[in-house]
Every structure is written in structure tokens, then in C-alpha cells.
Amino acid sequence: MHFFTPGVRPTRVAVLTFAVVAQLATSGGESLLAGRAPLPAAAAAQSSTRSRARGKAPVRRASRRARAGAAAPTASSAWTSPHGAAALQSDLAGMIARNVRSGKFGAMVVSLTRGDTLFAQNAGEMMQPASTMKLFSTAVALDRFGPEHRFSTDVLRDGAVGADGTVNGNIYLRADGDPSMSARFYRDPNLPMATLARSVAAAGVKHVKGDLVYDASAFDDQKIPDGWKTTYLGAAYAARVSALSLNENLVWVVVQPNGKTAAVTLEPATTAIPVRSTVRLVGGRGGRIIARRAADGGIDVSGSIGSSSGPLRYSLVVDDPALFTAGALRAGLQNAGITVDGTIKPGKTPGTAEKVASFDSPPLSQIVSEMNRESINIVAELLFRDASRASASNGTATAETGLTNLREFLQKKVGVDPQWVKVSDGSGLSTLDYLTPRVMIDLLSYAHRGPWSSAFHGSLPVAGESELLRRRMRSTPAQGNLHAKTGTTNTVIALGGYVTSKSGEIIAFSFIYNGNDRWNAKATMDGMGATLANFVRE
Numbered sequence: 001m002h003f004f005t006p007g008v009r010p011t012r013v014a015v016l017t018f019a020v021v022a023q024l025a026t027s028g029g030e031s032l033l034a035g036r037a038p039l040p041a042a043a044a045a046q047s048s049t050r051s052r053a054r055g056k057a058p059v060r061r062a063s064r065r066a067r068a069g070a071a072a073p074t075a076s077s078a079w080t081s082p083h084g085a086a087a088l089q090s091d092l093a094g095m096i097a098r099n100v101r102s103g104k105f106g107a108m109v110v111s112l113t114r115g116d117t118l119f120a121q122n123a124g125e126m127m128q129p130a131s132t133m134k135l136f137s138t139a140v141a142l143d144r145f146g147p148e149h150r151f152s153t154d155v156l157r158d159g160a161v162g163a164d165g166t167v168n169g170n171i172y173l174r175a176d177g178d179p180s181m182s183a184r185f186y187r188d189p190n191l192p193m194a195t196l197a198r199s200v201a202a203a204g205v206k207h208v209k210g211d212l213v214y215d216a217s218a219f220d221d222q223k224i225p226d227g228w229k230t231t232y233l234g235a236a237y238a239a240r241v242s243a244l245s246l247n248e249n250l251v252w253v254v255v256q257p258n259g260k261t262a263a264v265t266l267e268p269a270t271t272a273i274p275v276r277s278t279v280r281l282v283g284g285r286g287g288r289i290i291a292r293r294a295a296d297g298g299i300d301v302s303g304s305i306g307s308s309s310g311p312l313r314y315s316l317v318v319d320d321p322a323l324f325t326a327g328a329l330r331a332g333l334q335n336a337g338i339t340v341d342g343t344i345k346p347g348k349t350p351g352t353a354e355k356v357a358s359f360d361s362p363p364l365s366q367i368v369s370e371m372n373r374e375s376i377n378i379v380a381e382l383l384f385r386d387a388s389r390a391s392a393s394n395g396t397a398t399a400e401t402g403l404t405n406l407r408e409f410l411q412k413k414v415g416v417d418p419q420w421v422k423v424s425d426g427s428g429l430s431t432l433d434y435l436t437p438r439v440m441i442d443l444l445s446y447a448h449r450g451p452w453s454s455a456f457h458g459s460l461p462v463a464g465e466s467e468l469l470r471r472r473m474r475s476t477p478a479q480g481n482l483h484a485k486t487g488t489t490n491t492v493i494a495l496g497g498y499v500t501s502k503s504g505e506i507i508a509f510s511f512i513y514n515g516n517d518r519w520n521a522k523a524t525m526d527g528m529g530a531t532l533a534n535f536v537r538e
Helices: 041-068 085-099 130-145 191-202 321-335 364-374 377-386 399-414 437-449 453-458 518-533
Strands: 104-111 117-121 152-157 171-174 212-215 250-258 261-267 275-277 280-282 287-293 299-306 312-317 344-346 354-360 483-488 492-500 506-514
Touching: 085 104, 085 117, 085 518, 104 437, 104 518, 130 364, 130 377, 130 399, 130 437, 130 453, 130 483, 130 492, 152 191, 171 321, 191 321, 191 354, 212 321, 250 287, 250 299, 261 275, 261 280, 261 299, 287 312, 321 344, 364 377, 364 453, 377 399, 399 437, 437 453, 437 492, 437 506, 483 518, 492 518, 506 518
Parallel strands: 171 212, 212 344, 275 299, 280 299
Antiparallel strands: 104 117, 104 506, 152 171, 152 354, 250 261, 250 312, 287 299, 483 492, 492 506
């Protein structure tokens, strides 16, 4: 899969052989770029990966419908105008029965204004939620930390700083599980580590006698959650999980003409990944680039690029995020004029180490907004684990402590049976994730009245207007009204959130479909959402 810099349009397509993107593996495949400003590099990479993966399946399905002489339902023609709860129930049940030809459709609709259930079908069935799982990760993070919380990635030292700026010991890069150190939040993916390095220099450090030790012990070492398909793992939406993460754990190979040669660099810059290039500079604007992983963890790049070509950029998933991030800090230290004599190695920060510099994240409310509006899996994975660190027995979060923390939250605060949630990750990408539409409604009800409700509501895309719902439910009563989290995999379509009815009731809904008729299921959900917006209570 190839990715181009926003605004740069090369005349020919270059090839990258080792980042194979699986066809629409998750709700990571939902991202839409239409109507938005050009995304920063990492954001464009993930969005571009997902949209291309997604684009193939509808074409094949459409051709099958054409051969069968059937047309897919459209949301604009499917919504109704029910008056009274009985009419609403009949209309919603009829939509599902008429349009969805196979699989299982679970749904629950509750009026938060009046407290009554307006519709339920398979509401107690355990179903795969896809990225609507991110609603749960959002809730536990906001509940644990509050909307204004900021994560802090720190540099510390275990030796004194001499008068000449020499540290007689090691420096430590200590992770706090910050998911925001990326181009999505800062435009320049080099900025987080470069800022830390400049802060270290400002503290008077010029020379480190020891090693650069990276401490990612806030999480365990499992980088790939249980239930992630192997076909996902070359794709940007399935980036590895680590407490020390940079640029959503994606690195860009950047190839561009440089005088009489072809320059190949990495972005963000890192000393942890060797790059070897035999790329030739040729005439014109064309080019064909091939990159292969080497046994030493480096990247071998070959092929050719035209002397008049703009930069070509390619997104790769990083195998060892913590080492990658530490290498980026070392590159930043070098640029800041700081020498480190030793190596980069993993380790635990001593309790006696003194803080030299910190890099703080944006507020959590901003982080969850980016996560839910664009369905960013790596952010959800980090937040899911972050929320459980305080309750982890050794202070090291895992997917298991994340589930334990979520179940405790559901039982003690939401007031529901926690066994109705069984998940192996925080993003919904795992095929082992199961929960019920009813428990999602319980979560939505609690989140609506909780102290962080505005941040929760504000993180959701709006029908017909923003992010993953921009092209859905347009020109219906749901446009500008319904706000919800989407979920999509090859066998799942889901939508969960809120809508205000025509008569002013705030309604929470959870729609989950598991099966192969997901395009009809998606259109049906859009029709149901518009119908809820058009509902009048008699």
C-alpha cells in the first residue's frame, strides 16, 4: 500500500511490498477524508489505508446485486414518521425484517428523558461490537482521569549534572501511556521528541556518559492483543501496542530527489531503524520504489525516482514502538547538540532518578474526540490500559487488567452485570470481543448523566456533518442531530449513541449487526436513526 503526501500528486504509483493492508478489517476502515483539511502524515496514512481497504468490498457487492437484480436500500428512503411508541416499535422491527437478509441484528432503544424502553431485539445477546467498543474505553478513561487530564512523558537522570553539562550516569525516557504524540495532534511527528530534547538541553545537559534507557513498563510486553487477525498486522489500523508510542507507531519512508542523488529518510527521524538505499535518480517525474525489511530490523530501499518528482511517502507499522520512540529521542538529542556515549536499551527507571524534562499531552477530552471521530485503534488501546494502571497489582497494565477495570466500573458505577462484557482489547478490533446491546445502552445512559458527559457527547461524530458520519443520514431528520460511534469489520456493522426525537426526547440507541449482509444492515441502521429523530410521542 502506498501513501502520498497531502498536496503532492506524483505521476506514477510507486510500490511498497511489505505493508500489505487487509481488506476492511475494522472500524478503522471507516475514516472519510471528504470535506476535511489535509491530514498530517500519520493521520493521512491511517485514513488512506482504511479508505482503500474499504473501497473494494462495496464494488464487488454492488456487482452481485446487479446480477441478482436487487438494489440496496437507501437511508433517505427508509425512514418513517412514527407517532407513538407502538408505531415506532412496529416501524423499527419492520425495517430489520424487510432489509436484513441474514445474520443477527441486535438493537435497543431507550428514552433517557422518560426512562422507558422503546424497542428491543436480541438486546441480551452477546455480539461483536467492532469499534463501538471505543465507547467503553472512552468512558473508563474519562471516569478514571477526568476530561482535563494530561499524560506526561518524562526524561530523568540517575547521575549528577556537572558544571560542564555532563551527566555521570544514564538518562531515562519514561512512558506514561500517552497516545497523542503523533502528527495527528502536532502536525510534525518529530515535535514530541524534539521538544523533549530541547528541554533537556535547556536544563543544562550537554553530554551523557551512560545509556539512554527507555522505560515502557507502564504496560506489559504484549504488543498484539489476542484476537487480532494476522491479516490485519501490516495495516496502519493494527499498529502495535506499547506504553511508549510515537506517531501512532507508524514510520514514514520518505523518498525524494536531492541534487544528483535520491534521498531516503524516515519520519519521524529515529536512530533505531537502519535505512539502506540503492534508489537511483532518473529523469522525469516517474518512479518505482521497493522497500523490504531486513533481518536486523532495518529497511532496504531500492528502485528509482524521477528528478522532477515530489517526495513520495510510505507508511509502515513499527515492530518495536518503545525502541523506535527512544531512537527518535536520541535523534532529537543529537540535533540539540547532546551526546550520549552509551546505547539505547530497555530498563526500569530508578525511584531515585531526578526529572529533567517532560512532554505533556493535550487534555483527555481532545484525545477521545480525535479517537472516536476518526476511530483510531491505537489510541483506544492505550487509553483502555491507562485507565487500569492504578488498579493493576504491580502498576503494569495489560488487556486483562483493562477488562477487570472495565467490569468493576460497570458493576460499581453503571450498576450492571459486568459479565455481559467480554473483551480482549480496547478498540474492538479483536474477534474475541463480545458484549450486548443492552449493556451498551446502560453505558450510554450512565455517560449521559455523568460528570464528564459533555466530553463524552462531544467526542462523537454527527450524522451528515462530521467525520465517520459525514456521508450518512444526510437530508434526513437525523442530520445535525444524531451523534454516535460507528463500528465496522468484515462481519460487523454497529452504531451506538444519541438522538433527539422530534418531540424533544433524548434517546439512546445501540444497533449491532453480526453477519455477511452488513451493507443492508448499515442502510437499515441509518433509516432507524432517522426514524428515531422523526419520532413523536403521543
